[in-house]
Amino acid sequence: MTNQAAADLIARSNRLGADPKNTNYAGGNTSAKGTETDPVTGEPVELMWVKGSGGDLGTLTEPGLAVLRLDRLRALVDVYPGLEREDEMVAAFDYTLHGKGGAAPSIDTAMHGLVDAAHVDHLHPDSGIAIATAADGEELTQKIFGDRVVWVPWRRPGFQLGLDIAAIKAESPQAIGCILGGHGITAWGDTSEETEANSLWIIDTAAAYIAEHGAAEPFGPVVDGFEPLEAGERRAKAAALAATIRGLASHDKPMVGHFTDAPEVLEFLSRAKSGELAALGTSCPDHFLRTKVKPMLLDLPASASIEDSVARLTELHEAYRADYRAYYDAHATPESPAIRGADPLIVLVPGVGMFSYGANKQTARVAGEFYVNAINVMRGAEALSTYSPISDAEKFAIEYWALEEAKLQRMPKPKPHAGRIALVTGAASGIGKAIATRLAAEGACVVIADLDLDKAQAAAAELGNTDVAIGVQANVTDGAAIQRAIDDAVLAFGGLDLVVNNAGLSLSKPLLETTEADWDLQHDVMAKGSFLVSKAAAKVLIEQGLGGDIIYISSKNSVFAGPNNIAYSATKADQAHQVRLLAVELGEYGIKVNGINPDGVVRGSGIFASGWGANRAKTYGIEEEDLGKFYAQRTILKREVLPEHVANAVIVLTGPELSHTTGLHIPVDAGVAAAFLR
Known part of the structure; x- marks a missing residue:
């Protein structure tokens, strides 16, 4: 059963973390001290519950708390070896845990444990950081808060900072908290309610002071030509630049992107x-660990052409990489971790917006949110004073901190398709839905494209939130509609890596009953549709310069001459040859093009449910519900082919194991000798 102090802590943390004015996502930490009975001795024991490493206040639950014995934690003061060896104290926290200890203690644990207060909040509010990063932050702190809030000069988080704040608390009994130079705020109190009220008072008082006394235009006047473009024009330009920018940001390793025009x-x-x-x-x-120490800013007006913007972005990227390398070389020591990549994580385009990047969509989105926090901080600091962040040397000490490197090394190995962005047509049901589901399970971001928008969005929602999948409308016979779907994909996730041409339909009729409209419809959806999707996608893949995959869901009918199936089989043969043609044409860009030839996939199939199944059953003289069994019995393996089996083939063809395979058709038909590839 949760201790009352811990329960109050979780509730307070959730309230504070739910409002972005109080702290950024996964930023800050909170604690509470209380007493429980030691199950070993039966005696009361003083404990501290503190948010563990890597958690988020807004969604904090009991498993996210570290639980430590206060007597052992405070005893560490007697063995503290000094500032030069303070990192050793993080490992020592493990020896102060109570029971199984809960979550891993964070670097700020000492601050919470050593401060003599029952409850402590450490937060990263924009208003508080604005004061913390102002050139005259110490004077502003005194002016704004009087003696209720104390200024603490910048010090890297750690054991020594905990000792410093504990001393300040002891020396300033009237204080309710402090401003941490260059960093954030810390507040304390005797009860959870008092501590929350103190935190909010500091945050709101700083915000009110900035609003009342700040300059009207802290960022200076508007520059002619750099004003925001109209919304539709912004979106169009962002979509046109997205592939290029993602390619630049992925020079060292592939990145997923996020766009905002906030x-x-x-x-x-x-x-x-x-x-x-x-x-x-x-x-x-918390900001620069997710945004890198600085962004890349396009220095052209909003009206600049796409061609000029691309050329300038390429030049700026080369300069950015050189600058970041110089930053690393200037501050690295022989003990420093290797450089982690010199590409920007934030790219700013005047008049258009911001592109942010990360290993996955959530990380990319959060990086953008952090840079919005940074803009708010700069606005507040410039409104009152001059923005004065910590030095590059201090930034490097944290960015390449051994403890930060250890945290990165503890991260789980990414899934095979992590960082890849996939678009699957006809993906609201059947084979397409199975492919989308499997791609998401393997770590990909997925765009479910379907003629029915409601069904596409519902299918995407089944896979997770919009960091995992989105649903878009796409009539594959309409080039403009396809381009809109591609634009939706690149603006949602930054670009595109993998396209599956799955949309299809069939009308099972003999030659003399097949109308010209029947022929045109099936060729428009599958032959023409696949061509249009591949053309639009290839443009993005080529501009990115990251290679990629195009998959055609063809059919065994592309090589097997079945009865009463002239239009469907002919268009599948068209798709099959598109695979070969595009494999040859796109190979120079590292783009692989492959196909999959399923046998009749009955279960879950939208095509079969729409009448195709009844027609095929009639052709073979069987009941429709027996069609799957019938298809299975005519195969060599006597197995029914399911949508998941086709999805398996997509995963293999687009995964790392077949990185050197293109122009191939894989049969997924349980063995149909007449459809063997020759």
Whole structure:
């Protein structure tokens, strides 16, 4: 049963974390102290519950708390070896855990344990960091808060910072908290309610002071030509640039992207001081660990052409990489971890918005949210003073901290399709849905494209939130509709890596009953549709320069001459040859093109449910419900082919094991000798 102090802590944390004005996602930590009975001695024992490493306050639950014995934690003061060896204290926290200890203690554990208060909050509010990063932050702290809040000069999080704040608390009995230079705020209290009220008072008082006393235009005047484009034009330009920018951001390793044209971003980019402020970089460790020390900013007006923008972005990327390498070389020691990549994680385009990147969609989205936090911080600091972040040397010490490297090394191995962005047509049901489901399970971001938008969105929702999958409408016979779906994909996830041409339908009729409309419909959807999708997707894949995969879900009918099936089989043969043609044409770009030839997939199939199954059953003289068994019995393996079996083939063809395979058709038909490839 949860201790009352811990229960109060979780409730307080959730309230604070639910409001972005209080702290950023996964930022800050909170604690509570209380007493429980030691199950070994039967005696009361003082404990501390504190948010563990890597959790988020807004969604914190009991498993996310570390539980430590206060007597043992405070005894560490007597063995503390000094600032030069303070990192050793993190390992020592393991010896202070109570029972199984819960979550792993974070670097801020000492701050919470050593401060003599029953409850402690450490938060990263934009208003508080604005004061913390102002050039005269110490004077502002005194002016804004009087003696209720104490200024603490910048110090890297760790045991020594915990000792410093504990001393300040002891020396300043009237204080309810402190501003941590360059970093954030810490507040404390005797009860959970008091501590929450103190945290909110600091945050709201800082925000109110900035609003009342801040300059009207902290970022300077609007620069002519750098104003936001109209919404539709913004979106079009963002979609046109997305593939190029993702390719640049993925020079060292593939990245997933996120785009936002939030008002804060557009306003910042329209102002005269945006360039010099962006070059100073972010300050709060939580910010720059996710955004890199500084963004890449396109220095062209919003009206610049796509061609000029691409050329300039390429030049700026080369300069950014050189600058980041110089930053690493200037501060690295022989003990430093190897450089982790020199590409930007934030790319700013005036008049258009911000592209942010990460190993997955959530990380990319959160990186963008953090840079919006950084913009708010710069606005507040410039409104009152001059924005003055911590030095590059201090940033490097945290970015390449041994403890940060150890945290990265503990991360689980990524799934085979992690970081890949897939678009599957006709994916709201049947084979397409099975493929989308499997791709998401293997770590890919998935765009479910279907003629029926409601069904596409419902299928996407089954896979998870919009960090995992989105549903878009796509009539594959309409080039403009396909382009809109591709634009939706690149704006949702940054680009495209993998396309599955699965959309299809069939009308089972003999030659003399097949109308011209029947022929045109099936060829429009499958032959023409696959061509249009592949053409639009290939443009993105080529611009990215990251290679990619195009998969055609063809059919055994592309090589097997079955009865009463002229239009369907002919268009499948067309698709099969598109695979060969495109494999040859796109190979120079590292794009693999392969096909899959299933036998009749009855179960879960939209095609079979729409009348095709009844027609095929009639052709073979059997009941429709027996069609799957009939198909199975005519195969060599006597096995029914299911949508999941086709999905398996997609995973193999697009995975790392078949990286050198293109122009191939894989039969997924349980063995149909007449459809053997020759």
